[in-house]
Amino acid sequence: MNYTSEAPPLLEVRELKTYFRSDGGIVKAVDGVSFTVDAGETVAIVGESGSGKSVTALSVLRLIPNPPGEIVSGQIRFAGTDLLELSEPEARKIRGDRIAMIFQEPMTSLNPSLTIGRQVGEPIEIHRKSLAKVVREKCVDLLQKVRIPDPERRVSSFPHEFSGGMRQRAMIAMGLACEPELIIADEPTTALDVTVQAQVLDLLKELTRESQAALVLITHDLGVVARYADRVNVMYAGKIVETGTARDIYNDPRHPYTLGLMNSVPKLNNGEKAPLEPIEGQPPDLSNMPPGCSFEPRCPYSTEHCRSEQPELSLISGKHAFACWVNVKDVS
Amino acid sequence: MADISGQAGVSAPKVRIGQRGRLADFTRRLFREKPLGAFGAVMCLVFLVTGLFADFIAPFGYNEMNPIDRLKPPSVEYFLGTDQIGRDVFSRIVHGARTSLIIGFSAAFFSIIISCVIGITTGYFRGKFDMLVQRMVDAWMSFPDLVVVIVAVSVFGPGMWQVILVLSLLYGIAGSRIVRSAVLTVKENDYVHAAESVGVSTIRILLRHILPNIMAPIIVLFTTRLAAVILVEAGLSFLGLGVPPPAPSWGGMLSFEGRSYMFQAPWLAIMPGLAITFVVYNINMFGDALRDLLDPRMRGSGLKQKLDV
Structure with missing residues (x-):
């Protein structure tokens, strides 16, 4: 397996912006997302519904319905070529052959x-x-x-x-058919029974490892991320707010949103009736974003600075970066 | 992974795989749940056989005259009597079935092709193309059918293929909306997106992933078109715009012989009239039963099959 950081990554998404036109204005579903996937690596994209995870995945395959959607700017370099510059027939040759996608709903995907x-x-x-x-x-x-x-x-x-689990297995088989270098799994187990979820994910992980394919795992399930991902990108409102190795994100979450996600996972071991800690409020309207940090309205640590200016991703160690003006560690 | 094999063990033996199983199952359901539809289906089959083997079934040629036996009432020799020049009405009706069959099936078939081409492309591509084509369809449909037919026949002259052409266009263009609306729902299915994501070309998506999934409405559309075309052809022949005599056609028989000798020889009008009504009624019954049985809510549900067995 190829984990050397000197080699160019298999997939490099740079400043990707995918917008949708709607009656209410332009919806910035993906707004300047950058991430990389090395060969053979498993990268998770985590976030709640509407954070732009699936749109990011569909953009990589150039499957955004146009109209109303459009990839406005950015680069998607896959094994040296910019996918956004390919003609439609050329893109079609890559789909299913070198990049495969596994969809969320096995019941309707066949x-x-x-x-x-x-x-x-x-x-x-x-x-x-x-x-x-x-x-x-x-x-x-x-x-x-x-x-x-x-x-x-x-x-x-x-x-x-076929049962739901069997259908998802069939979908995985279809994804693996041409031995792709990259598999994008868009919430592959969300629609399945909890008992089958682990089986399907284990299988997916095992088979990608066997064929040395890279896996982009899109999910909102932090348990899944902890178990299967090498690296994690946390998305919120069309942007990546924190990125790092799975270890970084779990042991040392820095963005208040990541922190909130961690806290909202029910814990079985501390006390009988520990209340759930949801993140208050709703994600922002993607067609009418606040000028500052998009998480600010829901953020318990928000300051005046957060309201006026957008934070950029800043590296703190190795591969760990987050976008927040506040150092959560200092405040708490 | 013991539970996987357990799971399969439960469902595997029950399921009969393959197309033949489906067809047999469908026929069984037709007879059990829709007896009238089944009767219609059998009668359609009789109609089909009659039309196909008219030469063997009819005791006389359709234009074979026996001047001695003019205007004979139904008898053992002439089942349904004879007309004013001594032609056997039964033989003419049997040969008329062939005319109706050819016109009915060809026009229904070509109209479905036209409907599918227009409906699938506009429904799948949407956008300006859809907008433009559908407005043309609107314009076409706001034109009275009969006027179109009369104009076409006066330009091309009467004849079987002219009738087929005009009726195909007429019904094909109108039917495109039904196909289009079916495509609109099917194309939003995940499996269409899944097919796109493995690099399937557009034409293949249309033919392999959309067309098979709109077969139910298309089959139903075909049966309604078949009945309508037979009826309209009879009407056109009655008006002298259809198949020219002496070729036998039910509408023509009703008009030329039936109308003139209605009082001396009522069987000349009654028999072809009954033939038209009977065939159209049975096609409609069969079509109705098909529509109910092919309803997507009842189709492909494993539960339903299991309950039946």
């Missing part, structure tokens, strides 16, 4: 009128132009890999004959 085999094999069919027989054989292998029992028979099943 076409009900095609067999599992035809869908799992579709990337191979398109990118490798293999014969139908070869595709089918590969599908059986893939289903075997994602531990679907009796894969030989299951390739000709229809999606409604």
